[in-house]
Amino acid sequence: MSNTTFTRRELMALGAMAGVLGITGLPKGASAAEKGRIVASILGGDYAELLRRIVDERVMIPAGYEVLQDVSTTEARQTKLRTERNRREASFDVGLLADLDMYPMAQLGVLEDLDETKVPNIANVIPALRKPYAVPQLFSYIAIVYNPAKITTPPTSYNDLWNPEYKGKVGISDVLYVATSAAASLAAGGSMSDYTPGREKLLALKNEQQAKILPTNESIAAAFQSEEIWITLNYVARGFGWRKAGLNLDWAIPSEGAIPVTFEFAVPKNAPNKEGAYAYLNAALEPDSQLGFLDSIGYLPSVTNAVLPPEIAAQVQLTPEQQANLKAIDNAYFSANQADIFDFWTREFKG
Structure with a gap:
């Protein structure tokens, strides 16, 4: 059971950061679905809208993917992972859970052991937050x-x-x-x-x-x-x-x-578009994607190569020594x- 949830106020604050960063919609001329469809099972509300802008439209759609959001609760995502484990294909390619909720799913054997060569941005993840079965999106x-x-x-x-x-x-x-x-x-x-x-x-x-x-x-x-x-x-x-x-x-x-507390992305072992899922995880770890979630309540990038605005870094950023501890x-x-x-x-x- 997770002891951390987003309140509506926090989710609204996530959306506010999109305007601060000047995030725009789909670039003109970008084509979708050349590399297939990706279904991301995530939180809803302003979080979903911000994720759509900073990952889906900024990175994945221009790269030739179609991205659909499966908005659901933590319990629903865990239930799908359990009940779909023996199906030929899961109903989604990438799922979001808090760290304490993700671990039981890994123990059930329903999550892909990540091939880090397909997610090169994992190399930049803060070492204390690295997992073999998930990548940290929020921290x-x-x-x-x-x-x-x-x-x-x-x-x-x-x-x-x-x-x-x-x-x-x-x-x-x-x-x-x-x-x-x-x-x-x-x-x-x-x-x-x-x-x-x-x-x-x-x-x-x-x-x-x-x-x-x-x-x-x-x-x-x-x-x-x-x-x-x-x-x-x-x-x-x-x-x-x-x-x-x-x-x-x-x-x-x-x-x-x-x-630390993290919200993590993972890939079901039977994800329909596994290559696309790896691309999605890598996109979520890009510095610009991570900084997109440096919202007005101070969630931090989980990667070491994202440069925080100095006025925010002075307030919330951990030193390398504190990260190591x-x-x-x-x-x-x-x-x-x-x-x-x-x-x-x-x-x-x-x-």
Whole structure:
């Protein structure tokens, strides 16, 4: 189960970036379908429109492909991958899922092991985000988001959430239970492959720090607005968007390592147009495609050769050292222990 979803406001922000970048429609004289049809199973709304402009019309259609969008939910895409696995052909060529949702599909054996010679832009992907079965399209990371008017010394570690000076002013988003459990483990000296060392930290966060457990990321923003909380763990993409909306916020990269989240593209093993699917993945990793998703809420390119505008880079870009220190979710560990992690969170941390 993914602990990250797009809100409607975020999807609207994605679309706004198209105008900023001056993205246009299909170039005059371009012909389609010379190389066949590609079906991309994706999110809908403004995300779909932006993807159509920056990948389909900018790259794929001029290259001779017809691109159709299959707009569906995460659950529907996973169901299609499961139920179509024994068919001669799947109903789509490229599918989008969050990293935690993509991993179970890979374990089922329904995804193509990517031939990197057919996706040369994989060479530019941030190493911590590389997978043998998927490419990262959107990328953000968990950091410490805080009110600099209340916390004048910037945090440096996840352990700063347990600073007694912030008692009663720590906010925790319930929907980020996976990332928060992982961060607590790192704060306790544990690892991404065992969250149990962080359980005492979580209980101390609730009982000693009197942290406020809020139901959504939107409620975290409201609590910052009212100054009910001063500090939290959240995606920098959200902190960036909240600051643009007028909240006085800053963020710090913890010394233990930021926790990335990615939305990934993968290819079913029985994709009808596998060559086209590889071309689509490669197009999605082009620097201009990646920068097209550097929207007003700060989602980052997952490739190292995309040059960010300086004013945005100064706010959200990780240094090479910070990229190397990214602490990705151990998908195998989480998949095997998800029920236990969720049970502890629900019964003991929240209960």
